[in-house]
Amino acid sequence: DVKVTQSSRYLVKRTGEKVFLECVQDMDHENMFWYRQDPGLGLRLIYFSYDVKMKEKGDIPEGYSVSREKKERFSLILESASTNQTSMYLCASSFLLGAGNTIYFGEGSWLTVV
Amino acid sequence: ILNVEQSPQSLHVQEGDSTNFTCSFPSSNFYALHWYRWETAKSPEALFVMTLNGDEKKKGRISATLNTKEGYSYLYIKGSQPEDSATYLCAFNKGTGANNLFFGTGTRLTVIP
Numbered sequence: 001d002v003k004v005t006q007s008s009r010y011l012v013k014r015t016g017e018k019v020f021l022e023c024v025q026d027m028d029h030e031n032m033f034w035y036r037q038d039p040g041l042g043l044r045l046i047y048f049s050y051d052v053k054m055k056e057k058g059d060i061p062e063g064y065s066v067s068r069e070k071k072e073r074f075s076l077i078l079e080s081a082s083t084n085q086t087s088m089y090l091c092a093s094s095f096l097l098g099a100g101n102t103i104y105f106g107e108g109s110w111l112t113v114v
Numbered sequence: 115i116l117n118v119e120q121s122p123q124s125l126h127v128q129e130g131d132s133t134n135f136t137c138s139f140p141s142s143n144f145y146a147l148h149w150y151r152w153e154t155a156k157s158p159e160a161l162f163v164m165t166l167n168g169d170e171k172k173k174g175r176i177s178a179t180l181n182t183k184e185g186y187s188y189l190y191i192k193g194s195q196p197e198d199s200a201t202y203l204c205a206f207n208k209g210t211g212a213n214n215l216f217f218g219t220g221t222r223l224t225v226i227p
Contacts, residue, residue: 045213058213
């Protein structure tokens with residue numbers, strides 16, 4: 001079974017702090033994603049990566065950056081956390097990027113910025 | 115951002131009841147439709163991927179149908195069990211690539227024993 005692991009499940013950070021959310025997948029998938037889940041909204045894509053050191057912006061990249069130094073690891077970085085970044089963050093991976101390819105998700109990281 | 119609508123937002127059913135809910139999406143530029151089950155404190159789990167108009171998929175007591183011409187998919191659960199309680203998400207591919215996958219807000223199902 002594919003395993004996508006988000007190391008931090010619950011975090012509380014202060015406004016202005018730099019925050020790292022880490023994600024690791026164990027299936028040698030080329031593609032990795034960071035989504036954000038907010039009440040009343042569908043999952044929104046923040047960034048994705050199709051290869052090591054490669055990244056593409058999603059729908060809501062402002063205030064975020066990402067890092068993919070190794071194939072299995074994809075980090076989401078909040079350079080200076082703000083209260084409007086309080087949310088649930090989901091990491092995901094997939095083998096291919098074509099339509100119809102299954103995306104495998106982690107269990108989510110709940111971030112509260114105070 | 116493209117609109118994918120799911121209805122109802124939430125529902126409660128008695129154990130043993132059958133139920134269904136809807137995912138509506140734009141009928142143009144259809145590539146694929148995904149259904150996921152998302153239990154509380156767990157990761158979303160893929161149920162089905164459908165790519166052709168008229169597709170029907172089945173997994174145990176859960177099945178799904180697809181109408182790409184009118185832009186909707188139904189998810190059916192036969193004889194609901196408490197372990198079916200979850201949020202059911204649909205996602206619409208309007209093309210290849212991660213930027214072409216759009217998620218609905220989900221239907222939250224609670225099955226009452």
